[in-house]
Amino acid sequence: MAGERYRPREIEPKWQRYWASEGVYRTQSEADQPKYYVLEMLPYPSGVLHMGHVRNYTIGDALARYKRMRGFRVLHPMGWDSFGLPAENAAIKHGQDPRDWTRSNISEMKRQLHSFGFSYDWECEISSCEPEYYRWNQWFFLRMWEKGLAYRRKAAVNWCPECATVLANEQVVDGCCWRHEGTPVQQQEREQWFFKTTAYADELLDSLEDLQGGWPDRVLAMQRNWIGRSAGTEVDFALEGDGDLIRVFTTRVDTIFGATCLILAPLHPLVQRFGFGDRGQEMATAAATKSPDDLEKEGFFTGRFAVNPYSGRRVPIWVGNFVVMGYGTGAIMAVPAHDQRDFEFCRKHGIDVVPVIRPADGPLAQSGSISEAYCDYGVVENSGKFSGLESAAAIDTMGALAEAKGFGKAAVTYRLRDWGVSRQRYWGTPIPMVHCPSCGVVPVAERDLPVLLPANVSLTGTGESPLKAVAEFVRVNCPRCAGPAERESDTMDTFVDSSWYFYRYADARNDGAPYAARKARAWFPIDQYIGGVEHAVLHLIYCRFFTKVMRDLGLVEWDEPVLRLFTQGMVIRDGRKMSKNLGNVVSPEALVEKYGSDTARMFSLFAAPPDRDLDWQDDGVEGMWRFLSRVHRLVRDSLARCSGPSGQPRCRADRACLRKLHQTIDHVTADFESRWHFNTSIASIMELTNALRARERALTDGVLHECLRRLAQLLGPFAPHLAEELWHVLGGHGPLLAATWPIADPELARENSVQVAIQINGKLRHRLTVPKGLPKRELSARARKTERIGALLAGKTVRRVIEIPDRLVNFVAN
RNA sequence: GCUGGAGUGGCGGAAUUGGCAGACGCACUGGACUCAAAAUCCAGCGCCCUUUACCGGGCAUGAGGGUUCGACUCCCUCCUCCAGCACCA
Numbered sequence: 001m002a003g004e005r006y007r008p009r010e011i012e013p014k015w016q017r018y019w020a021s022e023g024v025y026r027t028q029s030e031a032d033q034p035k036y037y038v039l040e041m042l043p044y045p046s047g048v049l050h051m052g053h054v055r056n057y058t059i060g061d062a063l064a065r066y067k068r069m070r071g072f073r074v075l076h077p078m079g080w081d082s083f084g085l086p087a088e089n090a091a092i093k094h095g096q097d098p099r100d101w102t103r104s105n106i107s108e109m110k111r112q113l114h115s116f117g118f119s120y121d122w123e124c125e126i127s128s129c130e131p132e133y134y135r136w137n138q139w140f141f142l143r144m145w146e147k148g149l150a151y152r153r154k155a156a157v158n159w160c161p162e163c164a165t166v167l168a169n170e171q172v173v174d175g176c177c178w179r180h181e182g183t184p185v186q187q188q189e190r191e192q193w194f195f196k197t198t199a200y201a202d203e204l205l206d207s208l209e210d211l212q213g214g215w216p217d218r219v220l221a222m223q224r225n226w227i228g229r230s231a232g233t234e235v236d237f238a239l240e241g242d243g244d245l246i247r248v249f250t251t252r253v254d255t256i257f258g259a260t261c262l263i264l265a266p267l268h269p270l271v272q273r274f275g276f277g278d279r280g281q282e283m284a285t286a287a288a289t290k291s292p293d294d295l296e297k298e299g300f301f302t303g304r305f306a307v308n309p310y311s312g313r314r315v316p317i318w319v320g321n322f323v324v325m326g327y328g329t330g331a332i333m334a335v336p337a338h339d340q341r342d343f344e345f346c347r348k349h350g351i352d353v354v355p356v357i358r359p360a361d362g363p364l365a366q367s368g369s370i371s372e373a374y375c376d377y378g379v380v381e382n383s384g385k386f387s388g389l390e391s392a393a394a395i396d397t398m399g400a401l402a403e404a405k406g407f408g409k410a411a412v413t414y415r416l417r418d419w420g421v422s423r424q425r426y427w428g429t430p431i432p433m434v435h436c437p438s439c440g441v442v443p444v445a446e447r448d449l450p451v452l453l454p455a456n457v458s459l460t461g462t463g464e465s466p467l468k469a470v471a472e473f474v475r476v477n478c479p480r481c482a483g484p485a486e487r488e489s490d491t492m493d494t495f496v497d498s499s500w501y502f503y504r505y506a507d508a509r510n511d512g513a514p515y516a517a518r519k520a521r522a523w524f525p526i527d528q529y530i531g532g533v534e535h536a537v538l539h540l541i542y543c544r545f546f547t548k549v550m551r552d553l554g555l556v557e558w559d560e561p562v563l564r565l566f567t568q569g570m571v572i573r574d575g576r577k578m579s580k581n582l583g584n585v586v587s588p589e590a591l592v593e594k595y596g597s598d599t600a601r602m603f604s605l606f607a608a609p610p611d612r613d614l615d616w617q618d619d620g621v622e623g624m625w626r627f628l629s630r631v632h633r634l635v636r637d638s639l640a641r642c643s644g645p646s647g648q649p650r651c652r653a654d655r656a657c658l659r660k661l662h663q664t665i666d667h668v669t670a671d672f673e674s675r676w677h678f679n680t681s682i683a684s685i686m687e688l689t690n691a692l693r694a695r696e697r698a699l700t701d702g703v704l705h706e707c708l709r710r711l712a713q714l715l716g717p718f719a720p721h722l723a724e725e726l727w728h729v730l731g732g733h734g735p736l737l738a739a740t741w742p743i744a745d746p747e748l749a750r751e752n753s754v755q756v757a758i759q760i761n762g763k764l765r766h767r768l769t770v771p772k773g774l775p776k777r778e779l780s781a782r783a784r785k786t787e788r789i790g791a792l793l794a795g796k797t798v799r800r801v802i803e804i805p806d807r808l809v810n811f812v813a814n
Numbered sequence: 815g816c817u818g819g820a821g822u823g824g825c826g827g828a829a830u831u832g833g834c835a836g837a838c839g840c841a842c843u844g845g846a847c848u849c850a851a852a853a854u855c856c857a858g859c860g861c862c863c864u865u866u867a868c869c870g871g872g873c874a875u876g877a878g879g880g881u882u883c884g885a886c887u888c889c890c891u892c893c894u895c896c897a898g899c900a901c902c903a
Binding site: 216217218219220221222224225226228230232248249250251252263287295297320321322323324326327328329331332333334335339340341342344345413415533536537570606607608609612613614615617619620622623624626627630633670674675677679680682683684685686687690755756757758759761762764767799800801802804807808810811812 | 816817818819820825826827828829830833834837838839840841854882883884896897898899900901902903
């Protein structure tokens with residue numbers, strides 16, 4: 001290497017080949033070592049690696065490498081979330097087969113990942129669009145069907161009348177079709193498949209507590225919010241005229257004597273029965289396309305009445321656009337005096353306002369003088385025998401009465417709904433079900449899995465799932481009666497694929513089961529999961545749900561798949577998220593081309609702590625390139641004059657550099673073990689480099705050599721190619737990853753003198769260099785003896801002296 | 815509206831339990847090397863006052879208050895920005 005410049009384009013491929021030939025990334029399965037499963041969220045194979053990927057995988061790779069060097073056996077896999085809409089869109093746009101498109105994207109992205117030298121064990125690679133993988137989606141579906149956790153019911157889908165096709169939620173933008181701006185998406189009812197996530201709502205919520213500390217607070221908060229547990233009361237109002245009941249859900253049953261009408265959601269079944277179906281449809285569509293802020297509270301009277309079971313009061317039944325069918329019972333009692341939304345609605349439509357709650361320390365409001373609802377708890381009034389109770393007590397008492405009399409009960413409602421997994425799409429896992437005219441819905445026999453996704457399917461929209469038009473796919477014999485039947489043509493949501501993929505990594509080539517229990521046990525739970533916060537709810541709830549279902553199916557013995565979750569920040573450039581649409585992307589490929597992947601990795605770790613947003617600056621990348629070049633040059637120049645690893649420390653410079661070295665080892669190690677502030681790890685490695693560069697000529701050969709070797713090791717997790725190069729140049733044997741991580745020696749790291757701040761009344765007045773550990777009295781005595789402090793304290797009375805050894809002295813004086 | 819997070823030089827960011835604010839890097843300025851440029855190396859670099867210079871002083875971590883010998887850090891009030899959820903009954 002003597003005389004050569006830092007040339008990553010030569011170094012990096014060289015060591016990538018070396019790592020491959022040495023098999024250094026192979027997962028050790030039987031070794032007698034503690035395990036560590038580090039997992040990064042698997043990418044969708046768009047074909048292009050972006051900076052967000054690079055940041056994510058660089059963090060994971062640094063950790064995986066560090067853990068290996070700490071003696072763990074590490075599982076660090078990678079795969080492809082390869083079903084999904086983009087492949088289908090590409091097919092429609094360019095006439096390309098989704099399978100070909102996806103596979104070529106995968107090989108392209110894999111090439112890019114390789115160019116970064118990430119330490120993945122590619123033996124574990126999975127791709128969810130391959131039958132070897134998705135057959136197990138089908139297998140899980142059947143297990144869930146058997147348990148009643150997969151079921152079918154009617155639900156609304158998004159329908160674009162222009163495309164004449166069903167839209168995925170992500171194809172709906174502001175209530176309109178993504179391709180036909182201005183065309184409102186219609187809601188159509190269809191039979192669809194659901195997973196019963198609500199059966200686990202309580203547990204999904206409760207076990208969030210176990211994740212506390214290991215998961216970011218904001219993710220826990222988002223999940224809590226998403227599950228949205230709300231305790232209240234269900235009350236049945238009797239429909240006047242026939243004996244039918246209208247059930248409402250309320251968290252404030254204590255206000256029920258103030259209920260002056262019922263309001264139904266526009267899509268409530270009764271609305272149709274009362275003859276207002278079309279009007280309701282219209283209202284629902286109008287409401288769906290507007291944001292809550294600028295939606296006026298519209299509604300109409302149905303002409304019908306219902307009876308309040310508590311008060312016997314007869315109240316009108318209205319339909320209101322702010323009541324949604326999907327939450328609670330789709331019907332509410334309106335208490336305008338004590339709910340702001342109800343107040344606005346009732347005032348607008350001339351409905352009575354009846355106050356029944358007064359503040360604990362104030363009078364009941366006069367119904368005519370109310371200008372906004374009083375929503376706090378208080379004391380119940382004008383409510384028959386409940387008058388005089390505190391709100392909380394009234395809620396309990398009134399709930400108990402309802403239950404005793406049979407017109408209601410305490411109830412818990414969730415925002416979380418069952419997971420709709422049906423997609424009227426081609427590029428997904430076929431749902432393994434058959435519709436038989438005589439047997440009904442029948443599961444495909446397990447031995448007939450996988451239900452293969454047919455090739456060469458026409459994707460031009462007919463309005464149905466593209467599979468519906470494939471006769472040889474649809475036409476089957478009923479698995480039960482063998483009569484002619486029809487195969488289910490919906491495919492599964494791709495979130496199903498990613499809900500259990502990490503189990504498959506543990507046993508990726510198993511063709512008799514999703515994985516062998518023994519192998520999963522060897523790796524689970526996942527020690528560290530790393531990914532973007534955009535998956536805080538959907539993916540990260542679904543995968544928790546799956547593990548709980550798998551546990552109840554006897555497939556795993558733990559409750560949660562992920563012990564620790566880390567969510568990295570976004571990559572920002574020019575003040576905005578890096579994205580193709582904004583035209584502010586930096587291509588990782590171009591970076592590797594220009595500076596090498598080590599520079600890109602180092603910069604992405606150095607520019608910000610990993611959990612915060614990263615502000616991308618091209619100048620900063622340049623600076624990192626210069627740093628790595630300096631390290632390279634330092635080693636090259638040192639080797640030219642250093643005779644080798646011999647010689648004991650003997651001079652001041654030796655001791656200073658060894659001290660810096662061990663402080664750096666300590667710092668970097670501590671960062672890995674706790675905070676993951678790799679920006680400061682790298683800063684400290686820079687300081688070490690600066691110290692070595694400044695003293696290089698003064699150092700004893702042995703010390704210089706030792707420092708450089710350790711420097712290479714410290715760089716290993718962050719800039720693995722350069723580190724490997726230096727390691728070998730410095731005489732290291734075998735791959736750097738196989739070398740043991742250095743341990744800081746506290747004796748060598750110890751400073752023997754420190755600068756102490758001398759303050760007078762809290763203001764810095766002097767600095768004093770003293771031996772480390774100098775005891776308190778002596779510290780202030782020395783400070784007083786200095787000319788400067790002596791002069792400043794002359795004529796003053798020192799009232800108090802604060803002494804913190806090795807840090808500061810503060811004279812409180814006047 | 816609710817929930818979570820963040821406000822520190824020209825910029826990205828340091829400051830592990832309250833103890834010298836601004837580590838490290840970028841940008842910038844000056845110098846060395848060079849015929850010249852690039853690269854590299856050396857030095858300086860929060861703001862204001864003072865000074866020929868050295869020295870010295872004051873002000874500064876979104877704003878205001880509090881606790882403390884001492885606050886970027888703890889407490890209270892408020893402002894701004896980002897993210898997620900949202901007529902959720």
